Amino acid sequence: MKKHAIIPVFIPHQGCPNNCVFCNQKAITAHRPDVTLDEVRNTIETWLSTLTGREGMETIEIAFFGGSFTGIPPEQQSAYLEIAHEYKESGRIHKIHLSTRPDYISHEILDNLKKYKVDVIELGVQSFDDGVLAASGRGHDSKCVYEACSLIKEYGFELGIQLMIGLPQDSMEKCIYSAMEAVKIGPQIARLYPTIVIEDTELMEMYRNGKYTPLTTEEAVERTKEMYRILTDAGINIIRVGLKSSDIINENGSIEGTTFHPAFRQLVEGSIARDKMEALLSENMPENVEPCWDRFVSKEVCFYSNSKWFSAMIGHKGCNKKHFETCYPGLEFKFNAIDMDDTLIGMSVAWSPDFMIK
Numbered sequence: 001m002k003k004h005a006i007i008p009v010f011i012p013h014q015g016c017p018n019n020c021v022f023c024n025q026k027a028i029t030a031h032r033p034d035v036t037l038d039e040v041r042n043t044i045e046t047w048l049s050t051l052t053g054r055e056g057m058e059t060i061e062i063a064f065f066g067g068s069f070t071g072i073p074p075e076q077q078s079a080y081l082e083i084a085h086e087y088k089e090s091g092r093i094h095k096i097h098l099s100t101r102p103d104y105i106s107h108e109i110l111d112n113l114k115k116y117k118v119d120v121i122e123l124g125v126q127s128f129d130d131g132v133l134a135a136s137g138r139g140h141d142s143k144c145v146y147e148a149c150s151l152i153k154e155y156g157f158e159l160g161i162q163l164m165i166g167l168p169q170d171s172m173e174k175c176i177y178s179a180m181e182a183v184k185i186g187p188q189i190a191r192l193y194p195t196i197v198i199e200d201t202e203l204m205e206m207y208r209n210g211k212y213t214p215l216t217t218e219e220a221v222e223r224t225k226e227m228y229r230i231l232t233d234a235g236i237n238i239i240r241v242g243l244k245s246s247d248i249i250n251e252n253g254s255i256e257g258t259t260f261h262p263a264f265r266q267l268v269e270g271s272i273a274r275d276k277m278e279a280l281l282s283e284n285m286p287e288n289v290e291p292c293w294d295r296f297v298s299k300e301v302c303f304y305s306n307s308k309w310f311s312a313m314i315g316h317k318g319c320n321k322k323h324f325e326t327c328y329p330g331l332e333f334k335f336n337a338i339d340m341d342d343t344l345i346g347m348s349v350a351w352s353p354d355f356m357i358k
């Protein structure tokens with residue numbers, strides 16, 4: 001399988017004037033010096049030494065993360081981009097990727113990014129609901145998001161949209177609305193991040209004062225699952241679901257609530273797979289057989305998936321496997337990976353041997 005690698009270069013937004021309630025970058029980076037050009041080069045070289053020549057490697061991207069790349073001074077942006085551009089021109093990397101805020105997009109900014117052959121712009125949209133944006137201290141409204149996305153697409157950049165789940169005043173309905181609005185815009189990629197309450201943030205204060213209640217892991221999975229379905233059904237590639245521990249820039253090491261889970265994507269995809277398997281099973285169960293499984297000579301149900309979805313089908317720590325074995329004690333379940341790219345989850349059943357669903 002062809003692989004895609006990202007070389008992450010973290011460029012914090014020093015002196016960011018915004019006050020996003022969930023952000024601890026300001027507190028942490030306030031006393032750190034800027035990332036030097038040598039550090040950028042060293043990061044790229046270190047990654048390239050492990051990636052170059054790796055079998056099946058198709059594309060390598062340099063990605064400037066940190067939230068607001070186009071909010072840093074223009075000359076500093078150009079200095080970082082000059083390096084990335086040099087690597088792209090030499091053919092050692094293939095794409096330049098950066099993330100920023102919707103209100104840091106303008107003709108002038110995009111002209112400069114075009115000059116350095118930037119490919120992908122990811123916007124931290126977080127929500128399309130103005131109430132959620134205001135309650136989260138984002139400092140821009142949804143109108144700004146639509147305008148920024150439209151301009152990015154007009155310039156021909158690949159567009160990414162990041163959405164957060166469980167911000168203040170958010171709800172399942174607002175999450176679904178945000179996913180549907182994202183579909184209307186039509187980004188190529190998306191990321192879904194449940195909101196985590198981290199030390200050194202206003203959200204932590206709100207939590208301690210009883211003004212904010214974080215989602216439980218289960219609630220976050222339910223909301224994210226709906227958004228995931230809407231986005232993937234529209235052909236949008238979801239490149240990240242949930243934060244990794246290493247993403248949480250937190251010198252004190254403390255987070256509150258139970259929203260964070262290190263295998264969050266697997267929980268979401270496992271839940272989607274379970275729903276699909278339940279639907280397949282109930283659709284194809286011979287009528288009124290549940291009380292009398294014994295009438296079947298074989299009671300085997302084989303769920304299958306392509307290799308990408310296999311671990312989701314089994315579920316985190318085998319939870320889907322356990323679920324079916326517990327809920328349907330009269331049946332024998334098998335789980336197989338098959339070599340079919342277009343099949344996420346399928347099922348064949350022994351009581352109707354010719355029957356197979358894709």
Ligand code: SF4
Binds near residue numbers: 013024
């Ligand atoms: S998340 Fe908000 S407050 Fe934090 S660095 Fe980005 S724009 Fe600034």
